[in-house]
Amino acid sequence: MSIIAQGFVGARLTEARKARGISATDLADMVGVSVQSISKYENDRQSPKLDVVHNLAATLKFPHDYFLRPTPERDERPIFWRARLSAPPLARDRAEVRLEWMKELVDYLASFFELPALNIPGIEFSEDSFGSSDFVERVAQEIREFWDIRPGPMPDTVELLENNGILVSRIHVRADKLDAFSQWSDRFGIPFVVLSRDKASACRQRFDVLHELVHLVCHANIPQRRLNDRAFYKAVEKQADQIASAMLLPEADFTGELYAPSLDGFLTLKERWGASVGAMIMRSKQLDLIDDDDARRLWINYNRRGWRTGEPLDGKLEVEEPQLIRRSFEMLIEEGVQSASQILKALPLPVSDLEELADLEPGTLSGNSDRRSAPVLKDEFRQQSNVVSIFGDKE
Numbered sequence: 001m002s003i004i005a006q007g008f009v010g011a012r013l014t015e016a017r018k019a020r021g022i023s024a025t026d027l028a029d030m031v032g033v034s035v036q037s038i039s040k041y042e043n044d045r046q047s048p049k050l051d052v053v054h055n056l057a058a059t060l061k062f063p064h065d066y067f068l069r070p071t072p073e074r075d076e077r078p079i080f081w082r083a084r085l086s087a088p089p090l091a092r093d094r095a096e097v098r099l100e101w102m103k104e105l106v107d108y109l110a111s112f113f114e115l116p117a118l119n120i121p122g123i124e125f126s127e128d129s130f131g132s133s134d135f136v137e138r139v140a141q142e143i144r145e146f147w148d149i150r151p152g153p154m155p156d157t158v159e160l161l162e163n164n165g166i167l168v169s170r171i172h173v174r175a176d177k178l179d180a181f182s183q184w185s186d187r188f189g190i191p192f193v194v195l196s197r198d199k200a201s202a203c204r205q206r207f208d209v210l211h212e213l214v215h216l217v218c219h220a221n222i223p224q225r226r227l228n229d230r231a232f233y234k235a236v237e238k239q240a241d242q243i244a245s246a247m248l249l250p251e252a253d254f255t256g257e258l259y260a261p262s263l264d265g266f267l268t269l270k271e272r273w274g275a276s277v278g279a280m281i282m283r284s285k286q287l288d289l290i291d292d293d294d295a296r297r298l299w300i301n302y303n304r305r306g307w308r309t310g311e312p313l314d315g316k317l318e319v320e321e322p323q324l325i326r327r328s329f330e331m332l333i334e335e336g337v338q339s340a341s342q343i344l345k346a347l348p349l350p351v352s353d354l355e356e357l358a359d360l361e362p363g364t365l366s367g368n369s370d371r372r373s374a375p376v377l378k379d380e381f382r383q384q385s386n387v388v389s390i391f392g393d394k395e
Helices: 010-019 024-031 035-042 050-060 064-068 089-109 133-146 157-163 202-218 230-248 251-257 263-273 277-286 292-304 324-334 340-346 351-357
Strands: 079-081 167-171 180-185 190-196
Touching: 010 035, 010 050, 010 064, 010 089, 024 035, 024 050, 050 064, 079 089, 089 167, 089 180, 089 190, 089 324, 089 351, 133 202, 133 230, 157 167, 157 202, 167 324, 167 351, 180 202, 190 202, 202 230, 230 277, 251 263, 263 277, 263 292, 277 292, 324 340, 340 351
Parallel strands: 167 190
Antiparallel strands: 079 180, 180 190
């Protein structure tokens, strides 16, 4: 007699399927059930038998307990997608699931840690600002001044966001041009940013971080129905690009160091400014340092040099990495507050996905990492409380 799986959560099956980029029809074929059955499981109209659950877990490579875990309430705020108009829906679904997982990680960590307080500027947005260069330059300057960023190149952009209460993670998106996305969470009262690991350009990632920051600071209150308007969405994306560019390359500082608006001239500044040559071409056009014909010639030569797929110095510049979530998990383990097995029981995600979201070294939670021996802190020097602060004492 077959046993019905008690407590099966259909929404978790939907998540797992989308996380693997698999359609309901394909999953049905893979596990040997009808697509109608998959639909019933996902919509909680029918609970699968225990052997079917084991088959689903094995096929999707998820722990069995994942399908018994209740789903938290979802945020209704819009998600700002890079390349929303061109990214395949399956890729966006896959990425969105990981955003929800990231929130579950943060919810878990919040029971042990005091996270940095949110400290970001609020910029009043109106549609009249589209196409206004004055608005672009003013907002870029206001954001830099709000955080007392000194003249010259931007500091570590990921660290800047994390220090000011914005949670950042990186995943393999596996979709061209879907380089980053972000969302304000009403449930947590903070924003989340997810970056793509698929491209190793440190400069491109820095631009992506600032682009998402602009959405969070300027566009947070735009309703989804407006973003569904194709022309409006393109205008919002263009504005985010322009403000990010102005933050990355402030007019006076950038032009003061640029000896010539040429590919070689831009390249000499790339390492110091942490900005791509492509970004400098666009910024130069934005500042009217070059006209349309100059820009066209630069892009033609840029492509001829093969820089569209990779610029010089891309392999030399170090990609900025999130530290907040990773260090939190490392401290839980190092301080003996939680073991790897306790973490995996509390967060029954596939180990590789959990380690990726937390930016942990592969094997940290599975015990398969090639870590060197390290000294162990004596018990009397360990912190006694189960609540640990990694962000300094609060006043």
